[in-house]
Structure formats: C-alpha cells, structure tokens
Amino acid sequence: MFKQLGYFILYIFISLLTTSCQAKPEVTMPDKPLEIALNMTAKELYDANPEYKAFQEGDVQPMGVTFQGYNFPRYKEPTVTIKYPNGEISIDGVMSILAYDDNKQQNYRLSKISLGFLFDHKVSGITDERAYKEMMSLFKELQEKGWTYAHSNSAPRLTAKDSFTYAITEEGSELYLDYSYPLTFKDWMQLSDLQLWRLKYGTETYMDIRINRQTDPSTSKRHYLISLDVYNELEKIQTNLDSKDRGRWQNAYTEIYPELALWRLENETSAIRMSLKIQQDQPDYTLPLILEKTGIDTSKFVSIDPYKITYEEFIKRQEAGEDMTPYYENQPTAKPEITSQAKGRCPANQPCPISGYWFTPAKKDSRAYFKQGDIMPDYPHNNWGEVIWQFDGEKA
Numbered sequence: 001m002f003k004q005l006g007y008f009i010l011y012i013f014i015s016l017l018t019t020s021c022q023a024k025p026e027v028t029m030p031d032k033p034l035e036i037a038l039n040m041t042a043k044e045l046y047d048a049n050p051e052y053k054a055f056q057e058g059d060v061q062p063m064g065v066t067f068q069g070y071n072f073p074r075y076k077e078p079t080v081t082i083k084y085p086n087g088e089i090s091i092d093g094v095m096s097i098l099a100y101d102d103n104k105q106q107n108y109r110l111s112k113i114s115l116g117f118l119f120d121h122k123v124s125g126i127t128d129e130r131a132y133k134e135m136m137s138l139f140k141e142l143q144e145k146g147w148t149y150a151h152s153n154s155a156p157r158l159t160a161k162d163s164f165t166y167a168i169t170e171e172g173s174e175l176y177l178d179y180s181y182p183l184t185f186k187d188w189m190q191l192s193d194l195q196l197w198r199l200k201y202g203t204e205t206y207m208d209i210r211i212n213r214q215t216d217p218s219t220s221k222r223h224y225l226i227s228l229d230v231y232n233e234l235e236k237i238q239t240n241l242d243s244k245d246r247g248r249w250q251n252a253y254t255e256i257y258p259e260l261a262l263w264r265l266e267n268e269t270s271a272i273r274m275s276l277k278i279q280q281d282q283p284d285y286t287l288p289l290i291l292e293k294t295g296i297d298t299s300k301f302v303s304i305d306p307y308k309i310t311y312e313e314f315i316k317r318q319e320a321g322e323d324m325t326p327y328y329e330n331q332p333t334a335k336p337e338i339t340s341q342a343k344g345r346c347p348a349n350q351p352c353p354i355s356g357y358w359f360t361p362a363k364k365d366s367r368a369y370f371k372q373g374d375i376m377p378d379y380p381h382n383n384w385g386e387v388i389w390q391f392d393g394e395k396a
Helices: 002-022 042-047 050-055 128-144 160-168 185-190 233-238 243-273 288-294 311-319
Strands: 034-037 056-061 065-071 080-084 087-091 094-102 112-118 194-201 205-215 222-232 345-347 356-359 368-370 388-391
Touching: 034 094, 042 050, 042 065, 042 094, 050 056, 050 065, 080 112, 128 185, 128 205, 128 222, 160 243, 205 233, 222 233, 233 243, 233 288, 243 288, 243 311
Parallel strands: 034 080
Antiparallel strands: 056 065, 065 094, 080 087, 094 112, 112 222, 194 205, 205 222, 345 388, 356 368, 356 388
C-alpha cells in the first residue's frame, strides 16, 4: 500500500515537472521567498504571497476536493520558507506546491502541504556525489533545528545503524530508515531509488522526505527528484486508516490499534531473521490528540515479544483460539488514569455515566446499549489489554 502511494505521488510530481519545463523561461520571479505555514487556509496561503499570483493553481477534483498550490517554470524556481510552531526551514528551487483543500468544509485548513524540487535545479544533471552532499546538508540542518526520527508503532525497534540494514535488505523495508543515521556515500548508493525518511518536530509537525533517483537514458545524466510533505498530527494519525474512515478517525483508530502490535511483530520477525537485535526498551512517543480523544497513550504501546514467538506462529495460534496474552510484553500493571468520563469513556466494572450505545476495542462487535448506572462489562484475557468503553451515541 505504501509503495503504491509513493508511486502515485511520484506520478503527480513528474507531471508537474513536465508542466514546469514547458513554461516560458523569460518569466521574472519575485525576489521575496514564498511563505507557507502549516494549517493555514488556501486563502491565507495566497494572500500571504501576492507576488506569486501568476503561479497559483487550483485543480478541482470530484467529491468537493481541490488541490491548491503553485506551479513554477523550469530554471525559475523560487525559495520557499516553511513555517511551523517554533521554527522554520527554507528550501531552494521549489518547482511545485500542492495542498489538499476540502471544499465541503468552510475555511478548511491545509493540514498537509507537499513540495517538489530538484537538487540540480540550475543545471541539467547532477552527480551522485553532489546529490549525496546536498541531502546530508539538509539532514544536518534539520537535526540542528530539532527534527527527530518519527518512528511509528508498526516500525521495528532497531538502532539507527540497523535501520539502514533493514532498509536495504529485500525482506526489510525502506519505510523505517532513521534519518539520523550518518550515511556514507557507499551507503547512499545502496538505498532504493525511491527512498523515504520520516521525521517529526515535537508531536505537532511531521515531515516525509522522498528521493526519486533517475537516469536519463538519452544522455545518461542523473536527476534527483525530491518530494517533501509537511503535515500535522491528525494527518499522522490518519496514515494508518482507510480514506473512508478519516471522518470517524477516533473510533476507527481504536479499532485498528490492536492490529498495530501485529504489524510491529511482522517487521521485527523479519529483522530477527536478518540477525538484527530488537531494542525492546526503545520508547514510543505520545500522540496528544489520540490521548485526548480516546484515552490511549501511544507511548505505552504494548508490543508482542518477537523472541518468544514469530509473526507466523502468532497468527496460526491466534486463529486456533489460543490465549496469546503471555506473548505480549510491557503490559501495564495498573489501570491507566481515565482523563474524563464526560468525554464518553468508561472503564470496565464501573457504572455507565450516560445512557446510550457503547463499544470497546477490546472485543469485536461489542457495540451495545447501556443505561446510566449499568455496570460496564469486562473481558479478561483479551488481546487488547485494559477494557475501556467508549460512548457511540444515543441512536442505534
């Protein structure tokens, strides 16, 4: 799924590149950098950059969606300054800017902004050595500004060095390469021609950097196309969800949350087969929005011990009806603090705070009606862990 998405983004990017190359070269570009701030509206984006009005684009799509942004001519690409809470970064030679705008919502804030650029925006080709130096320079700047690796709950818990081995090995994946690992030029040349790095700044801002390394068959010249996506915490959460579940992400996330442990086990099983050591004490991080809306603290994510059981064995025994609880690690010994029952949450064995329909991710098809004062059921020995009931409305 991730690779298909990557190729789709690449297709859009190449299309924009082709359009840019066809633009008239005599266009005079403004001296002022174009400024972007995450979570601004499309109107605010355009109002903040009146000098770039000639390059505005609004590509209307079906179902009330418009891709807002800018498209620039080849060899006339501007510098773009990306602003985020407590920081900013400037990117030279940006060819295209694209942001998803939901027309069904008034004053929709752009939660994800994509930039396309080339390392060789002033020349018709670039050496691999020069591209390597450009990327290492960008990574150094990001590290100095406080950006860190944004590992996910499904990522194998590896050292930065081992994440490189995992990324270049066929049984591994390029999705989990820690950008803080100091690549040598030899390492650089072993990366996939469609390589991805995921970063975060605090827990509010995220960035995906993808390279597409190409060789022009007619000239044998090298080109490095770079796509850079900057997005907010909600977009980060929704990356694990199907598009149909974006509008109900709070319920959908609690439904898929138990599956993340299996995704991690699958990746860690592969890592162990490569003789890589799993860092079982490697911490996860809290996503405040998930904690606020669902009560789930992702920093306390429960993993399945890959040294006790492989992914294949786990699935086989689980499908046979075996209690798999003994294979989970880092299970909480105390009940987590309930932030607010008024937000529609109630632990098992506690009185129901409001009449209506409730469900718990600890049991499939658990949605049921409870009256205020009813004692909420418990399901011991489940694969989820703590049984927390969540309010799902008053209607069936």
